[in-house]
Amino acid sequence: MAAAEDSRPFAGLSDVSISEDIPVEGDISVPVGSSRRDDELSTLDEPVKETILRDLRAVGKKFVHVLYPKRSSALLRDWDLWGPLLLCVTLALLLQGGAADSDNQGGPQFAEVFVIIWFGSIIITLNSKLLGGTISFFQSLCVLGYCIMPLTVAMAVCRLVLLGVTGSVGFAVRLAVVTVSFGWSTFASTAFLTDSQPPNRKALVVYPVFLFYFVISWMVLTFSPSQ
Amino acid sequence: MAATNDPFQFQEFEEAGNLLEVNRDATTISIEDDGPEPQKQRNAAGYSPDADNDDPLGTDDTAELLSGQKKNAPFWTFEYYQKFFDIETHHVKERIFGSMMPWPGKNFIHVYLRRNPDLYGPFWICITFVFAIAISGNISNFLVHSGKPNYRYTPEFRKVTIAATAIFSYAWLLPLALWGLLLWRSNKVMSLVSYSFMEIVCAYGYSLSIYVPAVVLWILPYEWLRWCSIVVALCLSGSVLVMTFWPAVRDDHPKIIIAIMSGIVLLNVLLALGCKTYFFSTPEDSHPDGK
Numbered sequence: 128m129a130a131a132e133d134s135r136p137f138a139g140l141s142d143v144s145i146s147e148d149i150p151v152e153g154d155i156s157v158p159v160g161s162s163r164r165d166d167e168l169s170t171l172d173e174p175v176k177e178t179i180l181r182d183l184r185a186v187g188k189k190f191v192h193v194l195y196p197k198r199s200s201a202l203l204r205d206w207d208l209w210g211p212l213l214l215c216v217t218l219a220l221l222l223q224g225g226a227a228d229s230d231n232q233g234g235p236q237f238a239e240v241f242v243i244i245w246f247g248s249i250i251i252t253l254n255s256k257l258l259g260g261t262i263s264f265f266q267s268l269c270v271l272g273y274c275i276m277p278l279t280v281a282m283a284v285c286r287l288v289l290l291g292v293t294g295s296v297g298f299a300v301r302l303a304v305v306t307v308s309f310g311w312s313t314f315a316s317t318a319f320l321t322d323s324q325p326p327n328r329k330a331l332v333v334y335p336v337f338l339f340y341f342v343i344s345w346m347v348l349t350f351s352p353s354q
Numbered sequence: 355m356a357a358t359n360d361p362f363q364f365q366e367f368e369e370a371g372n373l374l375e376v377n378r379d380a381t382t383i384s385i386e387d388d389g390p391e392p393q394k395q396r397n398a399a400g401y402s403p404d405a406d407n408d409d410p411l412g413t414d415d416t417a418e419l420l421s422g423q424k425k426n427a428p429f430w431t432f433e434y435y436q437k438f439f440d441i442e443t444h445h446v447k448e449r450i451f452g453s454m455m456p457w458p459g460k461n462f463i464h465v466y467l468r469r470n471p472d473l474y475g476p477f478w479i480c481i482t483f484v485f486a487i488a489i490s491g492n493i494s495n496f497l498v499h500s501g502k503p504n505y506r507y508t509p510e511f512r513k514v515t516i517a518a519t520a521i522f523s524y525a526w527l528l529p530l531a532l533w534g535l536l537l538w539r540s541n542k543v544m545s546l547v548s549y550s551f552m553e554i555v556c557a558y559g560y561s562l563s564i565y566v567p568a569v570v571l572w573i574l575p576y577e578w579l580r581w582c583s584i585v586v587a588l589c590l591s592g593s594v595l596v597m598t599f600w601p602a603v604r605d606d607h608p609k610i611i612i613a614i615m616s617g618i619v620l621l622n623v624l625l626a627l628g629c630k631t632y633f634f635s636t637p638e639d640s641h642p643d644g645k
Contacts (some may be wrong), residue, residue, distance in 0.1 A: 254474070256432075257435055329443070351507050
């Protein structure tokens, strides 16, 4: 009997009684991590310069990814459309001031360039989604927009060349520059896009991208300055 | 078939294939088949190139109901259009080559489309054609006029929109009209083969694919080369269209047959000639652009 009593836990407490008139009081407080809350709200409190710089750094990082296209998923994961907008506006502005600007047989107007780039990207994205691609709509727009960067650089180079060198030498230089950047754009965008396509349809997805950059390259190459 | 008249006696029925021989339009389901395959094989066998079949190709949706892939999604959803992109690279290549090289007796829709019309081919071939015409026209104008002193090169970007309007209306509005016309005639003449709208769009879209290399050839400013290539392209694409639509109209009134066939050929010729004269200037033009 004693051994059984000893083996029960809390054996000696069975005769302890708690009188009911002992008040139970105290403070219950949850330790509020006030410093933690400040971290979560910190993006509201930080200076505007910080916010802008963070976005600019993200855009710049993606530019670097386009320059050295590897099969990385950084461009796809955090998509943004600031970079494509910037590139599109820059390219459209550089394509202005061409020959016969006010005539109706001139180069593409600002709105036309905009429409071609954005509608072209949307149609290519729809095409790749209809063919069964797994990439999302805005990711694809982001990739196509960022890969216009080599062509924008080529446009700037072409305008500089047109200021200095004219004639067939200048044309040969411009042709070489535009061809290289066209190949670079197409290669960079297909490096990002073809991973998400089923293997027997890759060519069907690559061809519209090729056509899209070909048309933009044509616009860059045929820019002739007003004299 | 049934041996006894007792309705509760289990009756041995013949195989589904034999039942189908009696009535080719019947829909049969047998337990051991895997759904779409026997039906599709039967259809494919029926459309051998030299068989003069009078089977209505029609828009019967029994095949679609049997095959599990084609669900009838409403036309405002994404899935509805996805079933028109259910093709692979080699399919597109085969269809393009089939439209460039017509073979007598080979109906493009029967042989190549095989109840799987796609929108990828017509759409991207039209877009390629629009830009090919605009760019080739621009280059050829430059080559023709480049020696002249008053010539200022312009990219002529406006012509892209004009080309796009003309080509897209040829490739999409004309099939709409033709489909309506064939539907109207098939109501009057019962034994007509009728094609679905997508199949007609496909046939027209792929028939434009021969024009893309022809238009690139037109860059060279030699008139004899341009006329040769235009005649060749017209013959090939016209004959593809004629051979495709011949089974659809051959049972009709002779006057209607002549009207429809000559309409198809004439509009094809108009498109080719219009493109050539509007976008490509000839070396005899002696009016320099006064810019």
